[in-house]
Amino acid sequence: MKAMPVVQKFTQLSDVDFKTYFGKAGKYLIVKDDESGLTTSLVSSNTVYPELLSEVNVASNVTSITFNGLNINNDGAYLIEVKMVSTTAGWKHLRMYINGDTNESNYRLRSINARRGTITVENYNLAWVLGYQYLSHAYYLMTRLHNTATITRGFAYLTNTAYNPPHFLYYLQNWYLANHTNVTSLTFTSTETNGIRVGSRIAIYKYKIF
Amino acid sequence: MAVVRAKVIEVDVKTGEIVETEKEIEIPDEEPPQPQTAAVDAETILNVLKRKGIITDEDIQNALQQGDNE
Numbered sequence A: 001m002k003a004m005p006v007v008q009k010f011t012q013l014s015d016v017d018f019k020t021y022f023g024k025a026g027k028y029l030i031v032k033d034d035e036s037g038l039t040t041s042l043v044s045s046n047t048v049y050p051e052l053l054s055e056v057n058v059a060s061n062v063t064s065i066t067f068n069g070l071n072i073n074n075d076g077a078y079l080i081e082v083k084m085v086s087t088t089a090g091w092k093h094l095r096m097y098i099n100g101d102t103n104e105s106n107y108r109l110r111s112i113n114a115r116r117g118t119i120t121v122e123n124y125n126l127a128w129v130l131g132y133q134y135l136s137h138a139y140y141l142m143t144r145l146h147n148t149a150t151i152t153r154g155f156a157y158l159t160n161t162a163y164n165p166p167h168f169l170y171y172l173q174n175w176y177l178a179n180h181t182n183v184t185s186l187t188f189t190s191t192e193t194n195g196i197r198v199g200s201r202i203a204i205y206k207y208k209i210f
Numbered sequence B: 001m002a003v004v005r006a007k008v009i010e011v012d013v014k015t016g017e018i019v020e021t022e023k024e025i026e027i028p029d030e031e032p033p034q035p036q037t038a039a040v041d042a043e044t045i046l047n048v049l050k051r052k053g054i055i056t057d058e059d060i061q062n063a064l065q066q067g068d069n070e
Helices: B044-051 B057-070
Strands: A028-031 A038-041 A051-055 A063-068 A077-087 A094-098 A107-115 A120-124 A128-132 A137-146 A153-163 A168-175 A184-192 A199-207 B002-012 B018-027
Touching: A051 A063, A051 B002, A077 A094, A077 A128, A077 A184, A107 A199, A107 B044, A107 B057, A120 B044, A120 B057, A128 A137, A128 A168, A184 B018, A199 B018
Parallel strands: A063 B002
Antiparallel strands: A028 A038, A051 A199, A063 A184, A077 A137, A077 A199, A094 A128, A094 A184, A107 A120, A107 A168, A137 A153, A153 A168, B002 B018
16 A cells, blocks of 8 residues: 655645745735635735735836726725826826726716815816826825725725825815726826826725725 | 827736836816816715714814915
8 A cells, every 4th residue: 555645844735836835924825716725915814904916106207107907806995005296387187097988077076175274175077086286296195996886886986185295185085987897997197298207106005895 | 188199107917017108198188177066065075074984173173274384
């Protein structure tokens, strides 16, 4: 009778691919989405923790940045960080388009903004997410994009906050209303040609949420 | 919307590939359009946000102070 080899290490298991775990020290093991085996993750199953999907640090001025290959149905929700560097005076605006849809009538924007001590409420059909104005200033945005398509129409994203200290502060609720069932790409476009300047950064994190 | 030839960055999130290229894209209008529906009462929205725990009275005071500090 042939003796079975003695398995002494986890990575000697026959259904374990050593390459899957190489360089993943400190990460959790979780069951794959298709339940075919194990993979690694930054988080345990009951922890909400953003995991960086992709980031762009702008090294030369561009007009637009597109992130392709997204899948909010699998990823749950997206946390999006934007830092826009303004190197020219005058208002420039940043739009965030979902699935390449530049038809602004498919977007809703409600904002509460505080500027010069006055709080204003605004309501637009617009894919606007951030304005940037002054020379040599940085403007910041953090927004959460939720998958609301399963319970209502479209995708909602809540921004807290878009701001340029100490000049303005925005709270935004945006809504993408077109009849899509997934978010597969996000495009950030400036109203100024080459208006996304050197030093700007856009990062997208995924995290599971309700 | 105006169509212009401009430098863009395209990222494939799955592969991590980042490509900088030049192509024709639509540039949105500089000025935001006018509101298409009546403005909602600010106090109503602030109360909703406070009830949901998104903002606090302190947030609002800080926002006011930012404007005052200009």
